[in-house]
Amino acid sequence: MTKYVVDAGVVLYLLEKNVELPTEHRLLAPTLIRSQVLDQLYRAVHVGEMSEAVGRDRLARFSEMKIRYLGDKVLRSVAWKVAQQLGWESTHKAEFIALTQLQADALVTLDEDFAKQVAGLVAVEPIDVLI
Numbered sequence: 001m002t003k004y005v006v007d008a009g010v011v012l013y014l015l016e017k018n019v020e021l022p023t024e025h026r027l028l029a030p031t032l033i034r035s036q037v038l039d040q041l042y043r044a045v046h047v048g049e050m051s052e053a054v055g056r057d058r059l060a061r062f063s064e065m066k067i068r069y070l071g072d073k074v075l076r077s078v079a080w081k082v083a084q085q086l087g088w089e090s091t092h093k094a095e096f097i098a099l100t101q102l103q104a105d106a107l108v109t110l111d112e113d114f115a116k117q118v119a120g121l122v123a124v125e126p127i128d129v130l131i
């Protein structure tokens with residue numbers, strides 16, 4: 001079983017495309033992803049990019065996705081160090097790196113800049129590995 005850390009962009013893509021994940025993959029994410037996905041879905045509805053019905057449907061399906069959420073003391077400590085090492089102002093993205101380092105085989109992100117920044121710290125895979 002391959003473990004992948006996914007970010008909000010990947011989750012939103014999977015919801016939009018209604019992707020059925022292969023059973024040999026296990027998804028992981030920091031607990032903060034719940035708020036990120038909620039926020040991004042709400043914003044898309046608020047600015048008229050999608051209807052409220054679609055936004056609420058995706059939020060409901062997100063609640064049913066099999067994602068293991070983690071945010072323990074060790075992850076927070078490693079995220080702090082990663083953010084410090086990379087000179088980031090925030091630890092949000094660092095939590096995804098920390099979780100990948102601690103528990104997963106690779107990070108999956110659609111954010112090319114993020115992928116380039118962290119390529120030396122963790123394995124980064126394209127979204128195709130999940131489809």
